[in-house]
Every structure is written in C-alpha cells, then in structure tokens.
Amino acid sequence: MQTATHAEFLKLCRKIGWKCTSQRLAVYEFLQGNHAHPDVDTVWFAVRSALPTITRESVYRILNEFTEMGIIGRLDHIDNARYDSRVGAHGHFICGQCGEISDFDWPEGAVIPPEMLSRGVSHMEIRLVGICRRCAAATGGSAPSQANDFPNNQPK
Secondary structure (H helix, E strand, C coil): CCCHHHHHHHHHHHHHCCCCCHHHHHHHHHHCCCCCCCEHHHHHHHHHCCCCCCCHHHHHHHHHHHHHCCCCEEECCCCCCEEECCCCCEEEEEECCCCCEEEEECCCCCCCCHHHHHHCCCCCCCEEEECCHHHHHHCCCCCCCCHHHCHHHCCC
C-alpha cells in the first residue's frame, strides 16, 4: 500500500522526469517534516535502517539533486552542509556551542536591498548565531531574552 508521501513523491518524480527509486524515496520520506536540519551523515544513518546497502555518496548525490530542484534547501558555511525541508522564507538561529539549528519566521519587511537587485541575487538568508537557552543554562549563564539584550540593537 502506498503512503501519501510515496504518492506525493511519485507525482513529483513524474513532473521532474526522474525515476522514483527506493533510495530517493527513502531520503525524501526521512526529510518530510524533519526540521532538525540534518547533515548528510544523519540522513545516511537514518536511511540505512531501511536500505542497508545505500552509500553515503548516493545520499549526498540525492540531497544535491533535491536541492537543485528546489525540493529542499541547503545550508552551507556552517561546519558542513546541512539540509532544510522548509524551503519557504524563514531564518535560522545557530547555536555557537552545540550547533543546533532552529527556524524562525521571516521578519516582516525583510527585502533585498535595492542596490543588490542588479547583481542577480538568487538567495537571501537571515542567519543568527548565538547561544541557545539549553547551552546557556548548562553553563550557568543565560541566553539573551529580547532583541534589546544585544549591543548592536540598542536605540541610536
């Protein structure tokens, strides 16, 4: 029996002109609703439980194919590439201690600066780096609780 996710992926493959392979389907199913921003190794380990012969290289290739087709987003310049199942406008908070990545809604009014429009911008991202509440609590400190706690956010 086909799941809704399988049917959705089959339709997507037909639209793109891909074969709906068990490897692509397993990666797609793992990523659906996964907001943990997994790296290639996390995806590979998870998918291997269902497909023990899948290689890391195959998972990496599939993730890059999905990225090229806009099915997922790719976050670079962290420590290694991470993949994001949420492709709509949103930002990321990255904990500088544990590396956890969490999403936040795109701020109202965030637009590409007019002087950048002529540069063929293909991607805009808001990325905040700081200390998550869990890491702050573990070290006895506290994470800033409001925007005004940041020195560069003080009124001028």
